[in-house]
Amino acid sequence: MRQYQQSLLGQQEAFLPLPVPQNHEMVILSKALDWDLGQAIAEANRAEKVVSARGQQPHYRALNGAVVVRALKGCDYRTAEDLIRNYGPARYLCDLHNSEWTPDHNTIWDYEQMLGEGGIREWVDHVLQSAQAQGFANPRGLCSDTTAQEGNIPYPNEVGHMNSFMKSIRDNLSTLLKNSKGFGKIIAGRMKGAIGKAAKKVREHRLFAKTKEAKDKINRELSKLTKDVLGDLGKLLEGIDVKKNQVRGQGKRALNNLAENYQNMYQMIPQIDYWIQFGKVAKGKIISLFNTTLRAIERGKAGKKTEFGLKWGINQIRGGYVSLFMNPDMMACDATYAVLGVKEHIRIFGVPPRDFGFDRAAWSAEHKKQIRDLGVKNLGIAPKGQAQWEVGPRVKDRMTRERSQVEGKIGTMKRQGLNKPDAKTNFGMRQSAQRAALSFNLRRFAKDLAMNAMAAAAQSA
Secondary structure, eight states, rough: HHHHHHHHHSSOSSSOOOOOOSSHHHHHHHSSSOHHHHHHHHHHHHHSSOOOSSSOOHHHHHHHHHHHHHHHHTOOOOHHHHHHHHOOOHHHTTTOTSSSSSOOOHHHHHHHHHHHHHHHHHHHHHHHHHHHTTOOEEEEEEEEEEEEESOOOOOHHHHHHHHHHHHHHHHHHHHHTBSSSSOOHHHHHHHHHHHHHHHHHHHHHHHHHHHHHHHHHHHHHHHHHHHHHHHHHHHHHHHHGGGGTTTTTHHHHHHHHHHHHHHHHHHHHHHHHHHHHSSSSSTOOOOOOOOOOEEEOOOOSOOEEEEEEEEEEEEEETTTTEEEEOSSSSOOOHHHHHHHHHHHHHHSSOOOEEEEEGGGGGHHHHHHHHHHTTTOEEEEEEEEEOOOOOSSHHHHHHHHHTTTTHHHHHHHHHHISSSOOOOOOOOHHHHHHHHHHHHHHHHHHHHHHHHHHHHHHHHHO
């Protein structure tokens, strides 16, 4: 009997038609979002970038749905492909429930690369404006704060920087020599010898150097070896003529990596020497060989005084929605972020907030004047010292209550991909941050729409 059942099971059709629940958040969002606007965003970003014209025209509706699926689930590209192919609500969101086609992970990746950080931010703006139109987000109230997006990098010490540089040069140099016509053999051999010596010094520093004097001596020797390799690498790069097709295949990528490593370490080596000589970190220190935009951000928290990554400003709109913005100068004071937060709010909603809250870091006469000049009437900024609040008790209590909710929203977004994303580049990290904001707002918007529908159904009953 069991063998008979197993044989029938093998002959059954693998397709199981299941109804899609209409109260699922993906189904709700598929009806609430403006997909024509999403196509306009895609076409505008496509026109700005050099995109291959081969193949069919992009399936904008399905790919915009894929962006929303990735934001909601916080998944990688392959998982997003699997969800869209086999998960009913995700397929419905992408408007593919009557189709057999599914975008693969490469297509989704290409599309998000085309959108970039700006395209994801435009989606965030659309969700915020839609929430305002539905009455869920109230632009009259705004609270701002700052947070750090930590990069997925090792602890940035000087020995680690030099060791990473040597390892990267060793691996890329080996690939370059395998895919070239044999130039620079003498220089390459000299570089490999110095890299081998550096590896021994790193091991000695980590395992056997117990005193400060011993560590400082090894640091100086490592710095000298790094400068020698850096000089030889510069000569090697100068001797390569790309137009003569001396490099082929994977060697071209290795050559680009070597050039990038050379430029980054050229900036970092004076900072490393400054630390070796004075025992202090240089101002504006580069903390990653592979992403020079990351910085050490002093947070002043008891558990973690310094975070390594990008500094973001976060706006919380009354109603529980959020937006992220960045100051080109990440080392700027928090008071500057308070002014930028109001400007970002005006950019999205077209009007300044009536009430604005920030912590005491923004208590600056100059910056408070700038905020008032932007149209803010009630400044609920926590005062410093013995100063008094500039708003009445009722507004103070409301802004304090709203301001206390910002930290919780930051923590939620950090769990949704804001903190230590898989992306290593500056482009990828910034895009991951905006995707985390999009995820938070989409979930909030779907929840508000569902509750609104339930309330309407209860009234009609």
